[in-house]
Every structure is written in structure tokens, then in C-alpha cells.
Amino acid sequence: MTQPVIEMRAVGKRFGKLTALDEVSLTLKEGEVLGLMGHNGAGKSTSMKLILGLIRPTSGELRVFGHDPGGAAANDLRLRLGYLPENVQFYEQLSGYEVLDYFARLKRIGTGVVTPLLERVGLGHAMHRRVKTYSKGMRQRLGLAQALIGEPRLMLLDEPTVGLDPMATRDFYGMVDELRSRGVSVVLCSHVLPGVERHIDRAAILGQGRMLASGSIDELREVADLPLVMRLRTTRAPESLADSLRPHGVVARPAGEGRLELAVPVRAKMAVLRRLMADPEVVNLDLEPPTLESLYAHFDATIRDRAEPASAPAATLDAQQGVSA
């Protein structure tokens, strides 16, 4: 098996008396995209800083490309990492070209990369304009170009789509997909990113410094066991259809004009589907599995409802490594 790109085993990080991370375990493989999620103060940025080698763990073991990111290999490792910080800031008086040229020199990479990179992120037309004239989306693109200098094999992107309009967000995810297809590993750090689930292989949900759950979206759905939503339209009285589904544990809500919204327990999915498909009076049916947002809310609530957060158990889904949480 190839070596994981990131391997965190029971990593803890304290700032004085404050425990920012508590026994967090996580692995990321080559070409995988991980969504790292959690509330304000959950420990996302602390995890990023540990991976970047900017701070050291208080306990546990952390390896990036097989090395201690704060150890002797730190400088070499940084050349393999790309980092887009939250609210990225640049020198406003410089042009996009000059900014990127500066960062390329810092990374000791020839300036020949600057123009192709700016073109790749869609800033070719504006590369000689000053950054102060750039929109939020253009600044994010410049930030991404900066993170891409040197063709890193691991990209750490902190709240990358905040403030971007839908088209800019779509373009951004297009670039993430392209990176993944080239075997680059990506950590997308966020509270929750609407629409992110199609672009990530796994999600890791932090809460109060602990790993609440990690795994593929399907694995998270399995553990969370949230009901599926089915929306249907029927030509018969919706109430009588709702009554007939109650024995399956289905909770039905009338949605007007012969429409029903059903919350269906996962275990009853097939039985309910068979029942509905066999009913000629059911004329339309849509099925919606739990979204990443609802999964996030579910796992996040497990700590918010708890008086003693330190006792939060973790939903361990990282089957391959068996090290989640």
C-alpha cells in the first residue's frame, strides 16, 4: 500500500490550558479530497497549522509524506505543500503578476511559471492590473495560483469559496476536480460548504477539538442513520397513503395539491419504494438522501447536546486505516 500523504494518530494540541485538539486521528491518501469541517473553534485551522509544520503537536504522532512536518524535513516538505489561507491578503499596489512572481521567488521557482499559472486560474486577462482593482473572486483565484506554485502534491485550502458567487464557486470546484484527477491530495477546510459533497472523497467532522466522524459520505450516512426524504404526488387522498406507510415507521407531511413529503427510515427504504412503485396512484416520486449539511448538523448536535463534551464518542468510519477518531 502506498504511504498516506497525511497520517495523524491520536494527535493532541494544547495552548496553555486550552485543548484545541484531543486525540485526533486522520489519514489522507494520494489523490484524495478531504472536507475538514467543524464549528468556530473546532480545531480546523490548528489541524492545518500542524500539517504545515507551523506548530507542533503536544501529543500523538503526525506524518506528512512520511515525515514530521515540523522536523528536519520541514523545508523540503513545504515545497510539496500548497496553502490557501482564509481571507487571503496581498500587496494591493502590486499587479497579480508581480504578486505571483514574488511568491515564486520565495519558493525558489523560476518566474516562467507565473504567466501559465495565472492563465490556468483564469486571471490571464488581468495579470497586469493592480490587486486593489481585483474582485473577491479574482483575489481567491490569485490565492489559488499562489498555492499552486511548484505543482504541490498536497493542497490545504481554508474556507476557499467564502464570498465567491455561484459561477466562481463552480470554477473553483472544477479546479479541485482537476487537481484530484492528477493525483494531488486536497484538504478543504470549512464550516460547511454547500455543494461540496460531489467534490470530496471523505469528510471529517471536528467538534470541540475531537473527531466526531470521518468517512465517505455514504459511510457517514450509514452511521448517522438519518431518514431519507421522499417527495411524491398522488391522485388518491394523501392522508390514506400516509396511513398505509405508518407501519414502516414513515413520518408523512402533506405538502399540498396531492403532494406528500415522507421521512423514511433507512431500513424501510426498499419496502417503502416497492410499496409506492406498485401503487398506480403514485404519479411522481423523488428521493433525497441526507445531504452533507444535514449529516454535519447531526454529528455537530451530538456534542452540543452533551453537558460534558470530553466524553463525546467518535463515529469511526475510516475503515481502511481503522484510525479515525
Ligand SMILES: Nc1ncnc2c1ncn2[C@@H]1O[C@H](COP(=O)(O)OP(=O)(O)OP(=O)(O)O)[C@@H](O)[C@H]1O
Ligand atoms: N495560538 C493560540 N493560542 C491560544 N489558543 C488558540 C491558538 N490558536 C487556536 N487557539 C484556540 O484553539 C481552538 C481551536 O481553534 P482553531 O483556530 O483551530 O478553530 P477553527 O476550527 O479553525 O475555527 P474557525 O472556524 O473559527 O476558524 C479555539 O478555542 C482557539 O481559540
